[in-house]
Amino acid sequence: MSREFRRAMPLLPISMVMQLTELTARQIRYYEEHELIIPARSEGNRRMFSLDDIDALLEIRELLDQGINMAGVKKVFAMRSKEYVKKPDVVRVTDTELRNILREEMQQAQRMQKTSLRQGDLSRFFQYKTE
Amino acid sequence: MSREFRRAMPLLPISMVMQLTELTARQIRYYEEHELIIPARSEGNRRMFSLDDIDALLEIRELLDQGINMAGVKKVFAMRSKEYVKKPDVVRVTDTELRNILREEMQQAQRMQKTSLRQGDLSRFFQYKTE
DNA sequence: ACGATATGTTAGTTTTTATAACATTAGATT
């Protein structure tokens, strides 16, 4: 599974996103209304956010803080997406498939490795800098 | 913020953990009952799981699949934790503090960097292999 | 002053999660 897949995986509920971004639910939904983010939905219609979504929200916040209005933010985002036109289209995968893929990969890794090392299993997929 | 902090950060609701681990809520709670995992709790008492928790659950599943019973799993985990006795005690931080720290770091990074690069903001903190 | 934009607030509903109790199934034990 590619890095982009992992970053695009919807994992977090809105409450966590609120804490991580210091945005209100109202703001987050408003930005979605304007299609600056398009969080996945659970079966029961709850928004599930990815790391990409959090990045986007942090940037929206930053731009608004700078006095740019929503129209401006939209423009910035639109320009950004143009930069990616050259990139090959990513294969479309549903959220459920995404999670299944991640799970299977993690389980595969589990099986491949010794049963030890409590630390460092998932970390093969979510690895962080140790700055 | 250290890598361990990030791995220990409670972010995911039980529904996501169920999907990622293919365990039922009953199983996850049962393992918690036996103190194999101790997920954080939200203000409203909802379990919030960290990447470490997911690692642990995947391993529990693996051990049980191998025919080892809960007593055996507990032993394995107990032995594991002994291996870490030498490691310095990690500073105690509440979950809320953890999230605040992550948020602040992300925002700091936001401010430090140019406003561009939609990709690669949070990724400074959650960075993945590109295998 | 006016109109629009961004966000707050509130109400009512649905989904998710929690706990707890009881049920079931498969192995181990007698």
Added chain:
DNA sequence: AATCTAATGTTATAAAAACTAACATATCGT
């Protein structure tokens, strides 16, 4: 075979979290 126990399923009930939608408000540009 009958019984125990461990691990998990199932159900009921309650509480929390999240949804939509409508209305309120503050700020800003014209």
